[in-house]
Amino acid sequence: MQYWSLYFFAKFALYFNHAIKFNWYLNLLLAICVSFSFRRPRWRIAQQSIALIAAIALLYYESSLPPPARLWAEAGRMSSYSFSYLLELFARFINLGYVLVFGVMLALYMLLAERLRFSSFVFVCILCIPLLAQFGWPGQKQHIIAGAQDPGVMLNTFYAEEQDRHLSLPSIAHAAHPFDIVILQPGELGWDDLAFVDAPYPKFLNRFDLVLLNFNSATSHSAPAAKRLLRGSCGQVSDSVLSEPAAAGCALxxxxxxxxxxxxxxxxxxxxxxxxxxxxxxYAGTKAQEGKWGAVTMHGFDGTPVYDDYSVLSKWWNRHHAHAGGKPIALYYNSITLHDGNTLANGRAINSVQSYKPRLDKLLADFDHFITELEHAGRPVLVVLMPAHGAAMRGDQLQAAGMREIPSPKLTLVPVAIKLIGFAHTKESGPPLEVKHATSYFGVFSLLAGLMAEDAKQAGGKPWSERLQQVVETAFVSENEKIIVMRDKDGYIMRSAEDLWIKYDSN
Known part of the structure; x- marks a missing residue:
């Protein structure tokens, strides 16, 4: 077996540290195959080549890396990544602690290889792993869910309940003072990311009337998040339904x-x-416009320009209202200022993690400046901050930092905030009201429907305590294709790509 022992001991270390799964019978089969010794060089070379390919494939299968199908789908798009960004992504998968441990293991192997038969230890360890797993260690964090409550039944019940949710948006044709709507959807902005950069509750949020502390974006990818927002006037659907045309009345x-x-x-x-x-x-039923009129403040991972948020918003808003004839506008705005791989224009070369905080400060300052401009314009406006997903600034035991294949709560719990500008009855001065129960898109747009049924300048108005009742609760279910994360009474559980439900520790 020779140096193959190092491969297996390295996997033991990763498994006992919960970094990978361990398929004991496939590893046993591989260990048996590499234990045979062939005298003929051709047979030996063929054996080692096949074993090497199998070992790499097995390690990939046992890791938390994206499934090969997604990796293959991303391969074409990855060709547009800059070389520096590819190096940055590669470096994220290098754990210096693991490198040190593997270096020590190599040194011990070279010292003791002549005295000990390491292959015997390999077989003993492989056979012990399923026995240890029976006693709940070390695979305790990935136990298959079993018990009276079937997660599949819970999920189907959730979809059935969500299917009955439909909003009917009232006409504003006869409203004396209709309000504009601005929905800001930046990518890669989650509560966990804010905590990572020591900004757990940015001062910018104090500009709003309402902050939703437990809003679930339901996905950790940009396009699905935008789709879910743009069909948010109906209940949450499964990922597979997102590719189908929205049902009547569900296209916001x-x-x-x-x-x-x-x-x-x-x-x-x-x-x-x-x-x-x-x-x-x-999905929006209107052509998406590239904000070319804005100043270029950074470049994306593919070298394309990323425009200044304030100048894009301000110039578009002023230009539109100069020619709109007074008709109210509903604007969807998407920003990639915080996206991974962005490089600051005319700035020193720093990686995405180092530049995240400066980019965050810039984004929030731009949004703050734009809201101030809206306040001075004298028109009633509803502003909704609704991030698409988090940035995964730090990973967990199943997913490395920067990876977004598993839609964990670190990725899908995002800061959503609502502000009323120019309404007759807004919240009194002071910190924003906080909604602590679990919410998603339907709850926010239920509040929008209620506001549309009123006149922004009418003398009467519902108190905020009554309005908050319209922000309905939505159970936590997030999904990316086959992978689903759901919250039950004991914490989070995940349906893996292999269609198994396991406990999920997001710490």
């Missing part, structure tokens, strides 16, 4: 247009990656 922006709004979609990027602009155009 076409419904707003029918209610009497002009609708628009603006991006601070070109939207070509993963055909994002085409997706927005299809």
């Amino acid at each position: 922006f076409p419904s707003l247009e029918q209610a009497g709004y002009d609708t628009a979609a603006v991006l601070n990027h070109n939207g070509r990656y993963n055909q994002f602009a085409a997706t927005i155009s299809a």
